[in-house]
Amino acid sequence: MHHTHGKAATDVPQPDYFVFNRHNLTEAERIIARYPSGRQQSAVMPLLTLAQKQHDNWLPKAAMDYIADMLGMPPIKVYEVATFYTMYNVRPVGRYHVQLCTTTPCWLRGSDGIAKACEHHLGVRMGETTFDGMFTLSEAECLGACVNAPMMQVSSAAGDAYFEDLTPENVTEVLDGLAAGRSVTPGSQSGRISSEPAGGLTSLKDTKRQAG
Numbered sequence: 001m002h003h004t005h006g007k008a009a010t011d012v013p014q015p016d017y018f019v020f021n022r023h024n025l026t027e028a029e030r031i032i033a034r035y036p037s038g039r040q041q042s043a044v045m046p047l048l049t050l051a052q053k054q055h056d057n058w059l060p061k062a063a064m065d066y067i068a069d070m071l072g073m074p075p076i077k078v079y080e081v082a083t084f085y086t087m088y089n090v091r092p093v094g095r096y097h098v099q100l101c102t103t104t105p106c107w108l109r110g111s112d113g114i115a116k117a118c119e120h121h122l123g124v125r126m127g128e129t130t131f132d133g134m135f136t137l138s139e140a141e142c143l144g145a146c147v148n149a150p151m152m153q154v155s156s157a158a159g160d161a162y163f164e165d166l167t168p169e170n171v172t173e174v175l176d177g178l179a180a181g182r183s184v185t186p187g188s189q190s191g192r193i194s195s196e197p198a199g200g201l202t203s204l205k206d207t208k209r210q211a212g
């Protein structure tokens, strides 16, 4: 899940200041307390997640410095973590962050076509944000839903949702739904239940409800 869009952003406006709000401060203390004394640095990943959620889904330098200070670690160590994993954004993202999996199983099931459909429909390339600030399109490494490949994760203030069994047609419907503020249903877009065979059940037909 190492990512391609690089280091802490020097080319975007950075706030001078970041602190956890009261709720997240309590949450951070609870997380830090999970680790033995002297091992508080192990909390760096969940704390980065908290900070990102508090700050429009991206991590300004001030937030990384704040967490470094809180955990008594060199800021560079925090930047290294934040820039290594795709789930952290070190630059602003759109209201919906579309993370399209392009690892081998999703690729074999057509992720190239999904990427083209998204780029065409949104009018952006991978790594870019639409002019209206609604969508950022990113490439992601395996998100662990290969059984229903190809798939994408969409992150927003509402949380993270997986959309699976994508086709160029149904992915544009999902994007249109999000843009219009309609409620869209995560999970398989082909209607299969969990990861049942795409062509319908081949066994246990008597004991399980037929998909679709």
Ligand code: FES
Residues within 6 Å of the ligand: 101, 102, 103, 104, 105, 106, 107, 141, 142, 143, 144, 145, 146, 149, 150, 151
């Ligand atoms: S390869 Fe796409 S979810 Fe695993």
